[in-house]
Amino acid sequence: LTCSICQGYLIDATTITECMHTFCKSCLLQRVESGRTFCPRCGVQLQRSRLGEQLKLDHAVQALIYTAVPGLWHEEQRRRKHFVDHHPL
Template sequence: MFKIGELNQYLTCGLCRGYLYEASTITECMHTFCKNCIVRHCMEVSLHCPVCSILIHPTDPFVHIRLDRMIQDIVYKILPSVADTEIRNIEKFYEAHPEVEPKDIQDPPPKPRVSPRDKDVPHPQCEPALISLVLEADGPEAAHVDKLEKKFVRVVGTATVDNVCHFLRKKLNLHEQKQVELYCCGDSMSRETCTLQDIHDRFYTDQENLILLQYRISDFD
């Protein structure tokens, strides 16, 4: 048993302060918001993350904003009433706007759904695959390197090595004179420009999208 208040910081949107709906994560910093909230923020307020102020993208922020099925599934599992409430709101919307063609909303979906305003916008046939990362400190200085509070991270497979390095710099509060080096199966990934899915396909033969990445923190030469 646990108090739901202890988990609110992980289940709520940093903009509307409500429980996440159509959870969408910024791949540059891994902060999550309701889809409509972060889209409105980017279009009307700023191209920077509303939590950490990192630049999402200089021209097209939606390149780095992805639906986060894992977090949304957790919200629905812990708080099934969230899905029920949203469905009632959608029903009320269609009742108030009979000119809009209703969607099938009989059952609460287990995964994020396309909002009514996006129903006519073409979407890819499938979302990018998710990769589970295990991030561990490595090297002779590992004992003196700050450890991540949570070493397990779930990201889209299209994220790059640079994205992971940037994430580590933020989470470990590294000074600008420090550099992050990543290794997978003993090979350096620091100068790679490939995606995490490419790394998985190169080093792993199993079907589970899981990658162990080791990081080393050092001074720039």
């Protein structure tokens, strides 16, 4: 239920399809943007041109986490609203 990159609860749980390891979407994307294009748990390579195939949102895992951790969904919504309010387009 936690991300091994940030050590927090999974938010926008995203699974690498080749190895089935799951992380926060933002954690994975930050790694890829910084040039670390491999799974942090097993080292499977990610290709920027194939991220749409290699990374999949895991709605079932995310629903399980939001059910298991009361208040997490509401807290995440508050964080997102705060971000949008302070970073207008």
